[in-house]
Amino acid sequence: MAGRTARAEQVGATRELILTAAERLFAERGVYTVSNRQVSEAAGQGNNTAVGYHFGTKTDLIRAIIRKHAARIEEIRARLLAATGDSTDVRDWVDCLVRPVPEHLGALGSPTWYARFCAQVMTDPALRRVMAEESLSSPSLRQIVDGLRRCLPDLPAEVRVERGDMARHLIVHVCAERERALAEHTPTPRSNWDDTATGLVDAVVGMWLAPVTPTP
Amino acid sequence: MAGRTARAEQVGATRELILTAAERLFAERGVYTVSNRQVSEAAGQGNNTAVGYHFGTKTDLIRAIIRKHAARIEEIRARLLAATGDSTDVRDWVDCLVRPVPEHLGALGSPTWYARFCAQVMTDPALRRVMAEESLSSPSLRQIVDGLRRCLPDLPAEVRVERGDMARHLIVHVCAERERALAEHTPTPRSNWDDTATGLVDAVVGMWLAPVTPTP
DNA sequence: GAAGAATTAAGGCAGCTGATTGACTTAGCT
DNA sequence: AGCTAAGTCAATCAGCTGCCTTAATTCTTC
Numbered sequence A, B: 001m002a003g004r005t006a007r008a009e010q011v012g013a014t015r016e017l018i019l020t021a022a023e024r025l026f027a028e029r030g031v032y033t034v035s036n037r038q039v040s041e042a043a044g045q046g047n048n049t050a051v052g053y054h055f056g057t058k059t060d061l062i063r064a065i066i067r068k069h070a071a072r073i074e075e076i077r078a079r080l081l082a083a084t085g086d087s088t089d090v091r092d093w094v095d096c097l098v099r100p101v102p103e104h105l106g107a108l109g110s111p112t113w114y115a116r117f118c119a120q121v122m123t124d125p126a127l128r129r130v131m132a133e134e135s136l137s138s139p140s141l142r143q144i145v146d147g148l149r150r151c152l153p154d155l156p157a158e159v160r161v162e163r164g165d166m167a168r169h170l171i172v173h174v175c176a177e178r179e180r181a182l183a184e185h186t187p188t189p190r191s192n193w194d195d196t197a198t199g200l201v202d203a204v205v206g207m208w209l210a211p212v213t214p215t216p
Numbered sequence C: 001g002a003a004g005a006a007t008t009a010a011g012g013c014a015g016c017t018g019a020t021t022g023a024c025t026t027a028g029c030t
Numbered sequence D: 001a002g003c004t005a006a007g008t009c010a011a012t013c014a015g016c017t018g019c020c021t022t023a024a025t026t027c028t029t030c
Helices: A002-029 A036-042 A050-054 A058-084 A090-098 A100-108 A114-123 A128-136 A139-151 A157-183 A193-209 B002-029 B036-042 B050-055 B058-084 B090-098 B100-108 B114-123 B128-136 B139-151 B157-183 B193-209
Strands: none
Touching (some): A002 A058, A036 A050, A058 A100, A058 A139, A090 A157, A100 A114, A114 A157, A139 A157, B002 B036, B002 B058, B050 B058, B058 B100, B090 B139, B090 B157, B100 B114, B114 B128
């Protein structure tokens, strides 16, 4: 099993090239306007069908991109979760919920494409299922939901899921917006990903603590 | 000019059929997976190229769909704006910002497709420009931004634009989410569009009033 | 070291796309 | 009534798509 280096490494490198090229093209031009051929070419593969060979369909490729980042993000979330313990401060749990994504983007170094990619996948009527499946497989997310529920026992269950959805959308789209601004050299409200996360946490905490107007 | 009825009415009806069919297909299957041909057929036009004839490119068709709804939404916003006057209550201005969209969707009657359509257009790297152009042409939106600024004079300018962006994304995606749930007969957090708007306003007001953590 | 498998390359195929074109139908004007 | 122009239809075009097939290359394993 010592001989797995040479070949397997080459294959892994090719896969990585394809994943990176795909993520970039998808983010910049849109998931549906970019063909598997173009991805293969952009990855430097003379092979027309490199994507098909290594990943299968475009949906499989997208799933692979998500998984690649999910691992890192999950690590960060687990770390923050450990630090939070059994806090009863809403902000601690919102930190766990919000910070992993911008922190991951910051760690990637400029420029990044993943947030714009995610925003598209989350919004597309066909692809949103893929993203949902991959997200649901994270046990740490469930822990955060539980933690928030314990902090806010009086909040009606429907409002909790409503505001959870809002937070999800907010995280992804604010990061995507900043990513786009960076790519286009447009001014951004915050000067780095860490401050972006802070602004996001401020807003999400405010949202979550907001009083609920009763509806008849 | 009295004789404009017969022919012009037919044409207007055909255009309307195409717009409705396109909006529905785009929302359900995705803007890029639906071809102009399929739109023409779904609109009952034996003509392959009805979309091209009446609207031009797909982008032009999308712009026409946006304009069609924008007029109604603008009316509602103007009405709410008049009622708000020169209030100094944040919630009044957030009402003006948030309620037009869900109220418009409610007035359309179930099922609707526009919110899902908008979510896609807003997120796509190429189409987002179209949506931005159409939105910027609304003077009443600028009034609301001004009103909010007067209510929150101590909020840093960057945080104001940041939270304005957040509100924009929240409105569209929460409405899209509810629309999707209605279409799939999945339970929704709120039982009608009016309550959805209330939940959205609660959250956006909380977000806007949230304290700002200083960043070095 | 040679047989064999995995990977990459290259070309070809049917199907669909947007866009153009010309023929046909119908409304509105004189 | 007859002409013009707008609207509708159907066929066609080149270009691109995903997918399949067939070499060529490279590494593994016996």
